[in-house]
Amino acid sequence: EAEVAQSPRYKITEKSQAVAFWCDPISGHATLYWYRQILGQGPELLVQFQDESVVDDSQLPKDRFSAERLKGVDSTLKIQPAELGDSAMYLCASSLETGEGNNEQFFGPGTRLTVL
Amino acid sequence: GQQLNQSPQSMFIQEGEDVSMNCTSSSIFNTWLWYKQDPGEGPVLLIALYKAGELTSNGRLTAQFGITRKDSFLNISASIPSDVGIYFCAGQEISGTYKYIFGTGTRLKVLA
Numbered sequence: 001e002a003e004v005a006q007s008p009r010y011k012i013t014e015k016s017q018a019v020a021f022w023c024d025p026i027s028g029h030a031t032l033y034w035y036r037q038i039l040g041q042g043p044e045l046l047v048q049f050q051d052e053s054v055v056d057d058s059q060l061p062k063d064r065f066s067a068e069r070l071k072g073v074d075s076t077l078k079i080q081p082a083e084l085g086d087s088a089m090y091l092c093a094s095s096l097e098t099g100e101g102n103n104e105q106f107f108g109p110g111t112r113l114t115v116l
Numbered sequence: 117g118q119q120l121n122q123s124p125q126s127m128f129i130q131e132g133e134d135v136s137m138n139c140t141s142s143s144i145f146n147t148w149l150w151y152k153q154d155p156g157e158g159p160v161l162l163i164a165l166y167k168a169g170e171l172t173s174n175g176r177l178t179a180q181f182g183i184t185r186k187d188s189f190l191n192i193s194a195s196i197p198s199d200v201g202i203y204f205c206a207g208q209e210i211s212g213t214y215k216y217i218f219g220t221g222t223r224l225k226v227l228a
Contacts, residue, residue: 004158006158033215040221041119041220042120042204042206042219042221043159043204044119044218048215056213091159093158098213099214100146100208100214103147103208103214104149104161105149105206105216106161107151109157110157110158112156
């Protein structure tokens with residue numbers, strides 16, 4: 001069964017260090033999402049890609065976060081420098097398209113980030 | 117960021133009981149999705165709803181798209197211990213980037 005892959009599963013870093021997360025969506029899915037989930041809350045969208053283009057990054061803290069999907073397939077989310085408040089689960093999801101219909105989102109297992 | 121209201125926040129039920137939870141919004145949505153999340157894992161899609169009034173089942177789970185398009189409901193019949201987890205709703209915006217807004221979650225615990 002097709003799945004969204006994420007790595008690493010767990011990351012511990014010290015504040016002010018740089019961290020990067022990788023996501024490989026389900027094959028053929030044009031839309032890729034990065035979410036941040038704080039313990040006890042629902043996921044919140046950080047950035048949404050349609051193929052290689054960003055369609056929504058309004059909630060991405062651009063002073064320290066960056067995301068890319070250069071070839072429209074896999075994606076990397078980077079934080080530099082990491083802050084204590086960045087400790088959270090980072091989830092990647094994908095869907096066939098953006099828009100109505102064929103847009104069921106499927107999530108990967110997530111990366112649990114702890115900033116010390 | 118914006119989150120939808122889910123009710124109840126948490127539930128403790130006996131094995132075999134039925135469960136009902138709901139999700140409400142001040143905005144109209146085109147699509148509702150329901151997910152289950154186990155600790156330390158990503159959410160798993162349970163049911164997708166695409167039309168107002170739609171009622172869809174997946175095994176012991178039944179979900180409905182509210183006729184006002186501002187709410188959705190999830191029912192679990194004859195609960196079992198593996199139903200334990202956090203259930204999230206997600207509504208899709210009707211314009212712009214069609215992004216999903218997630219609910220605050222309902223934590224379910226089943227007592228054997």
